[in-house]
Amino acid sequence: MPHPEQPNSNPGQRIKREADFRLPLFRKELPQDPPVTDSTLSVRELFQQYPEEAQRLLRESYKSYELAFPYEDEREPLHSMQERLQDPQSNWDILFVLRGGEIVGARHFDILETQIGKVCSGEYIWVVPGERRMGIGSEICRASEEYMKRKGVKLIISEQNDPHVMSQNERESDLSSGISPEGRIAFWAQQGYMSLDAPYIQPPLSPDTSEVLCLKVSLFPLSSEIGQEISRDVYLNILEAYFRTWPKNVNTTPTFHKINVATEGSSSFAIIPIQQPRSYGRIE
Numbered sequence: 001m002p003h004p005e006q007p008n009s010n011p012g013q014r015i016k017r018e019a020d021f022r023l024p025l026f027r028k029e030l031p032q033d034p035p036v037t038d039s040t041l042s043v044r045e046l047f048q049q050y051p052e053e054a055q056r057l058l059r060e061s062y063k064s065y066e067l068a069f070p071y072e073d074e075r076e077p078l079h080s081m082q083e084r085l086q087d088p089q090s091n092w093d094i095l096f097v098l099r100g101g102e103i104v105g106a107r108h109f110d111i112l113e114t115q116i117g118k119v120c121s122g123e124y125i126w127v128v129p130g131e132r133r134m135g136i137g138s139e140i141c142r143a144s145e146e147y148m149k150r151k152g153v154k155l156i157i158s159e160q161n162d163p164h165v166m167s168q169n170e171r172e173s174d175l176s177s178g179i180s181p182e183g184r185i186a187f188w189a190q191q192g193y194m195s196l197d198a199p200y201i202q203p204p205l206s207p208d209t210s211e212v213l214c215l216k217v218s219l220f221p222l223s224s225e226i227g228q229e230i231s232r233d234v235y236l237n238i239l240e241a242y243f244r245t246w247p248k249n250v251n252t253t254p255t256f257h258k259i260n261v262a263t264e265g266s267s268s269f270a271i272i273p274i275q276q277p278r279s280y281g282r283i284e
Helices: 011-019 043-049 051-068 078-085 136-150 168-175 181-190 232-243 253-262
Strands: 040-042 093-099 102-114 117-127 155-161 194-196 215-221 229-231 268-273
Touching (some): 040 043, 040 136, 043 093, 051 078, 051 117, 078 093, 102 136, 117 136, 155 181, 168 181
Antiparallel strands (some): 093 102, 102 117, 194 215
16 A cells, blocks of 8 residues: 655656656566556556556555445445456556555546547546545546547546435445545536536446445536537437446346436436536436
């Protein structure tokens, strides 16, 4: 687990430390450079070169992921991540962000082929506990957005807890992570993310968990082609592509059907400020 890093006011020293991150990250000398770009590391690409090191880093980082997302129904099991990262038919990946030779946070994501081109589902962002409130969350957003641009992605979609529809138990579970639902939304607002005024349910992430009813969809356009609203057809097409990336032992059809029914009668959905309440309540 990375140790907390003291704030560094010397940019030259910071650059030097980031330039030295390759060897300390790994426990053994590697015959070739790992797939590191700038200060990021693709776990999928690492699995292709060094599966043992990839497995170790994934296991050791999973605890930080658990701490960031204490509500079990919102977390993907470790074994499911391992399977998806090694599935050649999948684009799902984890992008580690590095400082001083150590992992300080990550973004989990998938690149989807949709009606409007490539869309990234930026599923989770987490920061190791000792590094929080030091600007790393914003750094993860910028690093992952640049990575997506290089891949030709036009739009990033993500999910956040919606404080306006959360139950008391869901709120208490979220607070145990060290940040309130309102605090999460404020962070995403600072990053420039907007919300889609549309109904949403997250399918179960494993056969042992349930649907998550307290989430909403947020958006970050990477292309000027994205306007002020998204049509119902495009929204459902994106969700259909997104749900196809779920673990193979999970049936997402019932969840998609509920969203399909809830959106009937709407031709499009407005893109609104992320802190603004949606027109839609909780779908049971």
